[in-house]
Amino acid sequence: DLSYMIVNSIKGMISSMLNNRLNEITQTENPPFVYASAYDGMFFAAKTKDAFTGVVICNEEDIKESIRTLLREIHRAAQFGFTESEYARVKADYLRSIESAYNERDKNKNESYVNSYVRHFLDNEPIPGIENTYTLMNQILPNLPLEAINETMGQLISDKNQALALFGPEKEGLVFPTKNEIVSLLTEVANEELTPYEDTVSDEPLLSTLPQGGSILSETKDDTWEATVLKLNNGVTVVIKDTDFKADEIQMKGVSLGGTSLFPNSEIINIKVLDEVISVGGLGNFSKTDLEKVLAGKLASVSPYIGDKTEGLMGYCSPKDFETLMQLTYLTFTQQRKDVEAFNSYKKRAEAMLKNQEMHPSIALVDSIQEAIYMGHPRAMRLKAEQIEHIDYDKILDLYNDRFKDASDFTFFFVGNADLEFVKPLIAQYLGALPSINREETFKDNQMNTRQGFYENTFIKKQETPKATVFIYYNGDCPYTLKNNIQLSILDQILNIIYTEKVREEEGGTYGVGVSGRLQKHPEEKFALQISFDTDPNKKQDLTKIIFNELDKLIAEGPSEENLQKVKEFMQKKHKENLKENSYWLGVMDEHHFSDVNMHQDYEKTLQEITAKDIQNFAALLFNQGNRIEVTMVSPEKDN
Structure with missing residues (x-):
């Protein structure tokens, strides 16, 4: 249905443009809300009805103003x-996303087809x-005038059939607006004299x-990964693996x-928020909002991080936007932008x-x-609301710049449709x-x-529904090897199978038992495995x-051959699928580097050679x- 496709694309672009405006408000120094968005789609209370919906997460002291601001922008x-400038950007992004999907049309997974068929069956969506x-969209959208978009927006909003639902916690001192106050607020905003939105745009290039x-x-060639390794003049190492898994x-x-x-x-408070605070300022001459505008129609993104033992960047792009990726990377190293207003906005929202x-x-x-x-180690402590005021923006920028002022020990991995002769000049340029000062350093323990040893803590915490939450944690020494x-991974999955059968199905005591484990290489080779579940307090002990x-x-008998083979077959299948994913190759090369x-x-060979006895011995190594x-947190029955 062509008309459905056109209307659906119009509504999608309307939501994007309106949400961009709301995000701009979020970045101001004193935003009335923590988050706000709007969309046209299924009514949240009835799947058979459509509605234009606005959602706002309010600051406790600004509930009415939060609602008012959302309604005002709608x-x-x-x-x-x-x-015109808003429409040009959103149209460019929309067409670019369709182009990317078209370029990957031969790489679609079964899941995408299944989802389309389900939506067609349940909601009568065309396929x-x-x-x-x-x-069709490349023929229609370039000729679709802004007037059609604005006319549709006007038709979506009505002063009839309005519903406002307000949800919040029962909390001492928290006052919710009354029904009459909300009705008055709706009327006030509808009658308010508004001015048109002014879009600030810049034709300035990124650099x-x-x-x-x-x-x-x-x-040189790295035969292990079938990759090309470049050494740059400033000490940077670049590893490029060209694949045909995805065209874009x-x-x-x-x-x-x-x-x-x-x-x-x-510096623990600054450490806890470092990545988030750095992200609010933008790059070069562009605020975070302006940066999103200047990147309209491009498929390129870079996100820096500073983890416990490494610092770095994660990024992606389409092949034709590779230079934009390189420019963003260069700016991320050299021109992090300070934005006090956006920082103050972040603090207020984070505190709320x-x-x-x-x-x-x-x-x-x-x-x-x-x-x-x-045991109370400061780096394991959770950030709390009262600590927000102690965040030091200038210190965070100093910490960030210290980690990124020397690229000489950085290794960059590129995996995907990366034509070597095309990317090499851009890699050299950016x-x-x-910057390079040739530091020699590693992480600190x-x-x-x-x-x-053994430790147990059971405490009572009142909740609306009686419940016991049980958390069990094993840790200790374990060599960090492929096997x-x-x-x-096999042990995790076998335990999940066993507990699903014994605890959920036979006992009916929980919706599920979660089992997850991990090995760590540094600073010491260790393991950790946790088991957790929710249940009725009366069933907790059993x-x-x-x-x-x-x-x-x-530990005494090992796993059944049936469960072991089931898990191994799944892992074998998943591994073969992973071999066709760029993210897999990026991950294993990064893991080897670290x-x-x-x-x-030898993954497949090692997997196939693992026996039930191996898993039995491995379980004994961990749990003994x-x-x-x-x-255990217990929420008992309420007193009548």
């Missing part, structure tokens, strides 16, 4: 429409296919002056050792979210688990121009050790007994070290 768009969508660039000192994708990761481990514990978080009973459980495992990583009995049985362990080579932590 009415402003309905009354005056959108601007034109990407070939028809690409052809006003292009860097002189550097040079490629050497180019190049994934990037740049990484260097060090991370926040090199910062003192006295953390205050709301404190109301949730699960926070008491999280705090108790962290204390049980890490990555070769990154801050002694964030886990509790040894042990595979064995831990179900916990089953958990431990099944572990003892696994841990010097090749998680790809005597390090077990149990934290």
Whole structure:
């Protein structure tokens, strides 16, 4: 149905433009809300009805103003429409997304087809296919006038059939507006004299002056990964693996050792929010909002991070936007922008979210688990609302610049449709121009050790529904090898199968038992495995007994051949699928760089050779070290 496709695309672009305006308000110094969005689609209370819906997460002290601001922007768009520049950007993004989907039309997974068939069956959505969508939209959208968009926006908003639902916690001192106040608010905004939205745009390029660039000192082949390795003049190493898995994708990761481990514990508050605070300022001459505008129609993104042991960047692009990716990377290293207004906005929103978080009973459980495992280590502590005022923006910028002022020890991985001869000059120009002071460094061990021996903590926390949450944590020594990583994955999955059968199906005591484990390479080779479930307080003791009995049985007898083969077959199938994913190759190359362990080579052979006896011995290695932590939060029946 062509008319449906056109109307649906119009509504989608309307939502995008309106949400961009709301996001701009979020970035102002004193935003009335934490988050706001609007869309036209299914009515939240009835799947058979459509509705234009606005959603706002309010600051506690600004509930009415939060609602008022959301309604005001909806009415402003309905009354005056959108601007030509807004429409040009959203149209470029929409057409670019269709182009990307068209370029990947031969790589679609079964899931995407299934989802289309389900929507067609349940909601009668048409299934034109990407070939028809690409052809039709490229013919129609360039000729679709802004007047049609604005006319549709005006038709979506009515002063009839309005519903406003307000949800919030029962909290001392928190006052909600009354029904009469809300009705008055709706009327006031509808009658308010508004002015048209003014779109600030810039035709300035990302980089006003292009860097002189550097040079490629050497180019070699890495047969292990079937990749090309470039050494640049400033010490940067670049690894490029050209694949044909996706026509419109190049994934990037740049990484260097060090991370926040090199910062003192006295900076823990700044460390906790570092990535989030850095992201609010934008790059170069562009605020975060303006940067999104200037990147309209391009498929390129870069996100820096500073983790515990490494700092780096994650990014992606389409092949034709590779230079934009390189420019964003260059700016990320050299021109992080300071925006005090956006920072103050972040602080206000973060404080509001953390205050709301404190109301949730699960926070008491999280705090108790962290204390049980890490025994009060400052780097394991959760950020709290009262700490927000102590965030030091200038110090965060200093910490960030310290980690990114030296690219000489960075290794960049590129995986995807990366034509070597096309990307090499751009890599030399932008990555070769990154600052370099030739530091030699690695991460620091801050002694964030886990509790040894047996520890138990059971506490009571009142909730609306009686419930017991049980958390069991094992930890200890374990060599970091390919085989042990595979064995831990097998053990996870076998335990999930066993507990689904014994605890959920036979006992009916829980919706499910979660089991997850991990191995770590640095600073010491260790393992951690956790088991958790929710249940009726009266069943807690019996179900916990089953958990431990099944572990003892696994150690004594090993897994059944049926369960082992089931898991191995799934892992084999998943591995073959992974081999066709750019993200898999990026991950295994990065892992090898960090841990010097090749998680790809001999994977299938190692997997197939693992026996039930291997898993039995591995389980004994993990669970017989005597390090077990149990934290249980119980919410009893309410007194009548």
